[in-house]
Amino acid sequence: MTAWSDHVTTALLGTRRRPLPPHPVLAPALAGGPAANAPAGTGDAAAGALLEQAALLTVRRRAGLLPGTAEPIAPAPAESLPPAGLAAAGRLARILAGEQPRMLAEWLDAAAGRGLRVPAPLLPDLLERGRSDRALRPAIARVAGRRGVWLALQHTGWAYLVAESGDPGDDPEVWQTGTRSQRVAYLVRLRGDDPAAAREALAATWSGEPAPDRTAFLGTFAQGLSPADEEFLEAALDDRGKDVRQLAADLLARLPGSAYGRRMSERARACVRARERTVRGRRQTWIMVREPEEHDEGMARDGIPFHPPGSFAPGSGPPLGARAGWLREILARTPLPCWTELFGLPPMEVACLPIADHTEDVHVGWARAAIRQHDAGWARALLKAAVVTERADELTGLLGVLPAAERETAGADLVRRVRWMDEIGEMTLLLDRLPGPWTGALADAVLEVVEDILTGRAPTRSSRSDHLVLSRLCERADRWLDPAVAPRLEALAARRPDHQPLTELTEALRFRLDMLRELDE
Amino acid sequence: MSDRWGRDQVLGLAPDTAAVKAATTVAKPAKWARAGCDEQAVWGECAGSGASVYRTSADLAEPAFRCTCPSRKFPCKHALGLLLLWSDGTIDPAARPAWVAEWLDARAERAGQAERSRERTAARAADPETAQRRERRVEEGLAELGRWLRDQVAQGLSGAESASYQAWDDVARRLVDAQAGAVAGRVRELASIPHGGGRAWPERLLAEYALLHLLVRAYERGDDLPPDLRATVRSRVGFTVPQEEVLAGPRVRDHWYVAGSHDTEQDRLVTRRVWLRGRATGRPALVLSFGAPGRPLEASLPVGSLIDADLAFYPGAQPLRALIAERHGPPHQGPPGGGRVLDLLDEYAAGLARDPWLDRWPALLAGVRPARADGVPHVVDDRGDALPLLGPVPWRLLAMSGGRPCTVGGEWTPAGLRPLSAWREDEGVILL
Incomplete structure (x- = not known):
């Protein structure tokens, strides 16, 4: 027992119960002081002596403390990417501290796009953020650098980064032993280089994979989808897993010219026919529509559910009814060339043909088909023909199919048209779904809306609806509006310094503008 | 303009986190008019709510602030926002307007007056009767x-573990009544030792009791002690030395590296310890400030910067606590210096020999790497000497160093090192 632990034990039990330990420094004869004079165990004097001796020992222990040994942590590997600059790093620190928190994803993506990494001192805060927000993880993995992985290996909560940046490379081993997300990443990459090899790799293990994995793996076929995949997908229509079957049908619907497409075309032509009619003295081709009579197993196999979405509990408007729902599903899955052949007309003219009945169902079906089959010609035609003007989902989906340059002008047209219709519901829906980024002509159109509302030049029914539209626009625009228009928007906002959403939008845009500039420095 | 402060440094002045948020909303160029800066000050006019315009100015040397807004917070969001803009490089040098010049002149004059009144007060002895009465009560x-x-x-x-906090509070309260405030604070902290858990509580409690008892005995000896030690004992008991007296004493000029800042709270009073280390003299120093919640604490000593200043040390056997007597320029950046682990322990031992109650000592360790022993984070120097770190795993230190050597500033205590800042040539300084 050391002198110190002896003193501690005595103090714990009390000097009334335990004798005073010998003085740690002085020999007993020299000790003097109260301890020597008072018999141990008589309380106050012994206690005082114990405290004095303990004080001596405490100071001695503190002063005599020696350094220990510890295993240095192995240094992190050298970085291959340059760090973001000082200003950009400062901006990230501000975002992580809670200023404009919604800009985090954009900062990360922008940094990754420029081949930059996050400066090391910010990694802990960033990795902690990715712990609770899964959506950020891929972006974090791209900018965390080697230091990030090195750090994540030392913190269980950050281990996701190791898996996320677990670069599958070209190592086929991953396909055999990796986690589901690693294997998906491997397949996606392989589909990009060699779709056939990816398909064969999957076919080899297909029957042994559990249904959720089969769904995840089949999803990779969206990458590099081609007629060569048809056979595999056709077989998957008879899969045990419901999600697998649905996914296979959806993928086949994007493959014009397949057997699936021919089956669907047949169903479609049973519902839609061309007929020459004279209406009000004008003779022209009309589209005659008859809803499908019944739902059969063939339809179910090809991915048309018995209760199509919206047929009973629609998001808006009255229930569609099952038959109209089937009609939409069939048309949405029918290869679009079916129609140009049937009517012998180009898409633009087909889109403008009068329809006797079920007009909306037909247009919605076509629009969905154009979106699904990524058919820019049809998308352009349907947007020009202004046939689904009240369906923000389809409209914005069609915009997404257009080439980027065309998308801006088409989007701008759409914004102006909907603005003129003065339906708040439509406008807000449109703004919600309008694909970003809002640049060029589209940014101009959005600014026009802002200006119209601020100057009261707008064709509106009420200022209240204007206010709603403007607030909504501001909410969405902070993410998508081209930050380059920040100065113009600031000039506009100066007229209404009291408009909170507008002020916030200008601040957010200015923030993004500065943020992107800093990353370019 | 490389000597403009960083954002962290500006925001470090904020009295609370709400003020940080408010300041970032004010830090918009559009909100400011006629803003400018020179070597010594930053100023501008900020459009407040409604028609009001606030004139805000900051004296960078101290720093000191003035704003015409009615906010009770100090510095207010306008002053912070202005400094943020300045830090971003948004504010350009300009000629000082009259209202700023007047303010700065008035400040200089007040400083001169304070100096003179200090001399007067120091000359005037405190009322001997009151002093004697206090001595008796203590x-x-x-x-x-x-x-x-x-x-x-x-x-x-052994009973301490089950005793209530009340037991220590009662003793502490009687000490407050006896006007021995510093001891009272120490006693109140003791309750957390047996209650805080940890196997080692009996020995920690005994150590603290023993040192308190030593203080009691030392105080009893009164003037038998050497004068410096007497001063140490009196300050540990709770006698304060008037600032005037400290400032009237000898001063040490150096470029002081701010190694770290650590806040502790007791009874809603926040104590901020700012640890300094003279780059030329190697002298350690501690600048203490106290503030109720929401009130500003010492904010003019940004961690990681060097301050060219005269320090006046409080008397004692191991002088440590000091006041900034006079500054010779704004904070600047530079390498911090620093020593090895054994240097620190030797220094602390020497300090203990002069002041046995010394339980905090500024550490500035150069070339240390993060390390682990039995799962406890350590730092280890180039000779393999390691010290345990207090507190949670210092992830920022780990991230910044990447396992490579860096300079760590912190607070050394007998239980371990509390890391407060880290510096590397290539990364600059970070707060931990």
């Missing part, structure tokens, strides 16, 4: 504390 209070401590040890400390 004496009685400490005698009672001594009896209480001996009683604890006579009965045995």
Whole structure:
């Protein structure tokens, strides 16, 4: 027992119960002081002596403390990417501290796009953020650098980064032993280089994979989808897993010219026919529509559910009814060339043909088909023909199919048209779904809306609806509006310094503008 | 303009986190008019709510602030926002307007007056009768504390674990009544030792009791002690030395590296310890400030910067606490210096020999790497000497160093090192 632990034990039990330990420094004869004079165990004097001796020992222990040994942590590997600059790093620190928190994803993506990494001192805060927000993880993995992985290996909560940046490379081993997300990443990459090899790799293990994995793996076929995949997908229509079957049908619907497409075309032509009619003295081709009579197993196999979405509990408007729902599903899955052949007309003219009945169902079906089959010609035609003007989902989906340059002008047209219709519901829906980024002509159109509302030049029914539209626009625009228009928007906002959403939008845009500039420095 | 402060440094001045948020909303160029800066000051006019316009100015040397807004917070969001803009490089040098010049002149004049009044006060002796009365009360209070401590040890400390906080609070309160405030604070902290868990609580409690008892005995000896040690004892008991007296004493000029800042809170009073290390003299120093919540603490010593200033040390056997007597320029950046682990321990031991109650000592370790022993984070120097780190795993230190050597500033205590800042040539300084 050391002198110190002896003193501690005595103090714990009390000097009334335990004798005073010998003085740690002085020999007993020299000790003097109260301890020597008072018999141990008589309380106050012994206690005082114990405290004095303990004080001596405490100071001695503190002063005599020696350094220990510890295993240095192995240094992190050298970085291959340059760090973001000082200003950009400062901006990230501000975002992580809670200023404009919604800009985090954009900062990360922008940094990754420029081949930059996050400066090391910010990694802990960033990795902690990715712990609770899964959506950020891929972006974090791209900018965390080697230091990030090195750090994540030392913190269980950050281990996701190791898996996320677990670069599958070209190592086929991953396909055999990796986690589901690693294997998906491997397949996606392989589909990009060699779709056939990816398909064969999957076919080899297909029957042994559990249904959720089969769904995840089949999803990779969206990458590099081609007629060569048809056979595999056709077989998957008879899969045990419901999600697998649905996914296979959806993928086949994007493959014009397949057997699936021919089956669907047949169903479609049973519902839609061309007929020459004279209406009000004008003779022209009309589209005659008859809803499908019944739902059969063939339809179910090809991915048309018995209760199509919206047929009973629609998001808006009255229930569609099952038959109209089937009609939409069939048309949405029918290869679009079916129609140009049937009517012998180009898409633009087909889109403008009068329809006797079920007009909306037909247009919605076509629009969905154009979106699904990524058919820019049809998308352009349907947007020009202004046939689904009240369906923000389809409209914005069609915009997404257009080439980027065309998308801006088409989007701008759409914004102006909907603005003129003065339906708040439509406008807000449109703004919600309008694909970003809002640049060029589209940014101009959005600014026009802002200006119209601020100057009261707008064709509106009420200022209240204007206010709603403007607030909504501001909410969405902070993410998508081209930050380059920040100065113009600031000039506009100066007229209404009291408009909170507008002020916030200008601040957010200015923030993004500065943020992107800093990353370019 | 490389000597403009960083954002962290500006935001470090904020009295609370709400002020940080408010400041970032004010830090918009559009909100400011006629903003400008020169070597010594930054100023501008900020459009407030409604028609009001606030004139805000900041004296960078101290720093000191003035704003015409009605906010009770100090510095207010306008001052912080202005400094943020300045830090971003948004504010350009300009000629100082009259209202700023007047303010700065008035400040200089007040400083001169304060200097003179200090001299007067120092000359005037405190009322001897009041002083004697206090001495007697402290004496009685400490005698009672001594009896209480001996009683604890006579009965045995084993009961401490189940005793309520009240037991220590009562003793502390009597010490407050006896005007021995510093001891009272120490006693109140003790309750957390047995209650905080940890196997080692009996030895920690005994160590603290023993040192308190030593203080009681040392105080009893009065003027038998050497004057410096007497001063140390009196300050540990709770006698304060008037600032005037400290400032009137000898001064040490150096470029002081701010190694770290650590806030602790007791009874809603925040104590900020800012640890300094003279780059030329190697002298350690501690600048203490106190503030109620929401009130500003010492903010003019940004961690990681060097301050060219005269320090006036409080008297004592191991002078440590100091006041900034005079600055010779704004904070600047530079390498911090620093020593090895053994240097730190030797220094601390030497300090203990002069002041046995010394339980915090500024550490500035150069070339240390993060390390682990039994799962506890350590830092280890180039000779393999390691010290344990206090507190949670210092992830920022780990991230910044990447396992490579860096300079760590912090607070050394007998239980371990509390890391407060880290510096590397290539990364600059970070706060931990």
